[in-house]
Amino acid sequence: MKLISTTALSRSLGISAKELFALLLELGFISKKDKSWVLTSDGKKKGGAYKESQQYGKYIVWPEDISIEIPKTTSNGDLTKLITATAIGRKFELSPDKVNFILSELGWVKKGLKGGWLITDQGKKQGGIQAEDKKSGIPYIRWAESITDSKSLNETISLMKGMENTQGTKAQKDQNGQNEKENVGFRDKFEAKHRTTDGHFVRSKAEMIIDNWLYMAEIVHAYERKLPIEEDVYSDFYIPTGKVYIEYWGYENDPKYQLRKQKKIELYKKYGFNLIELQDKEVQNLDDTLPKLLLKYGVQAY
Numbered sequence: 001m002k003l004i005s006t007t008a009l010s011r012s013l014g015i016s017a018k019e020l021f022a023l024l025l026e027l028g029f030i031s032k033k034d035k036s037w038v039l040t041s042d043g044k045k046k047g048g049a050y051k052e053s054q055q056y057g058k059y060i061v062w063p064e065d066i067s068i069e070i071p072k073t074t075s076n077g078d079l080t081k082l083i084t085a086t087a088i089g090r091k092f093e094l095s096p097d098k099v100n101f102i103l104s105e106l107g108w109v110k111k112g113l114k115g116g117w118l119i120t121d122q123g124k125k126q127g128g129i130q131a132e133d134k135k136s137g138i139p140y141i142r143w144a145e146s147i148t149d150s151k152s153l154n155e156t157i158s159l160m161k162g163m164e165n166t167q168g169t170k171a172q173k174d175q176n177g178q179n180e181k182e183n184v185g186f187r188d189k190f191e192a193k194h195r196t197t198d199g200h201f202v203r204s205k206a207e208m209i210i211d212n213w214l215y216m217a218e219i220v221h222a223y224e225r226k227l228p229i230e231e232d233v234y235s236d237f238y239i240p241t242g243k244v245y246i247e248y249w250g251y252e253n254d255p256k257y258q259l260r261k262q263k264k265i266e267l268y269k270k271y272g273f274n275l276i277e278l279q280d281k282e283v284q285n286l287d288d289t290l291p292k293l294l295l296k297y298g299v300q301a302y
Helices: 004-015 017-027 041-045 085-092 096-105 123-127 145-149 151-161 168-190 205-216 254-271 286-295
Strands: 003-005 030-033 036-039 049-053 059-061 110-112 118-119 129-132 139-144 238-239 244-248 274-278
Touching: 003 049, 003 123, 004 017, 004 059, 017 030, 017 129, 036 059, 041 151, 085 118, 085 139, 085 254, 096 118, 096 151, 118 139, 139 145, 145 151, 205 238, 205 244, 205 254, 205 286, 244 254, 244 286, 254 274
Parallel strands: 244 274
Antiparallel strands: 003 059, 030 036, 049 059, 110 118, 129 139, 238 244
């Protein structure tokens, strides 16, 4: 395994040595001691080591194929500024804990077994980078500053605060308007007139049976929760525990419905969301089928 200097590594990654040292410091792989860079235990786990030469003295080297998550860059090629939940909270007038719980609800972070927060695959797609407090060892996430412009984040915070969200470019609003027309058409055709035990109004008897089953199983769930993506798409049911979505596929003889179904399935696959698909045969026997499907995502029923 070939070991190269931090400067050589920065060239292979396409960033400056200064930026790489700052990133390695943020990731907790190195620290500063007596004006010199030293390896941390995490840095050594990543394959970092020391090398000495007459010209440069003692310096740090890394495996040539080391895997490091590089933050996105701005239009001029500079690394974007990394911020924490505290900075995000300042922008939206929320506490860091509230921000992290919102990010968790979006599926971008999850609680660590020993406290703190861990990045998920969805969070990585949003530009999040796992970090760790150097003193306590508690994990937390660093985000690209542009995370505060995320449509999904802004919409969720606006809903939480009971505010109307007006963010978005003209193109986004035009597309959202088109999507909303399609959703309104669907909702007009399949009116939500079936009242469930917990007070939801759903669009079919099958959805009523699913909702009632979840309620009686004491599983917290949302009905027609918007997916945390740029596209204007709503799930049938969402279970925060396990970050799992449930879709009931009915109306098999409706071509427009089938087209809408295929588009939704493609989006679930595109973003890697946890999805449970139910049809009439599963709905007729939920006690046997749904607990097994939920347990796959860590959701225990009964």
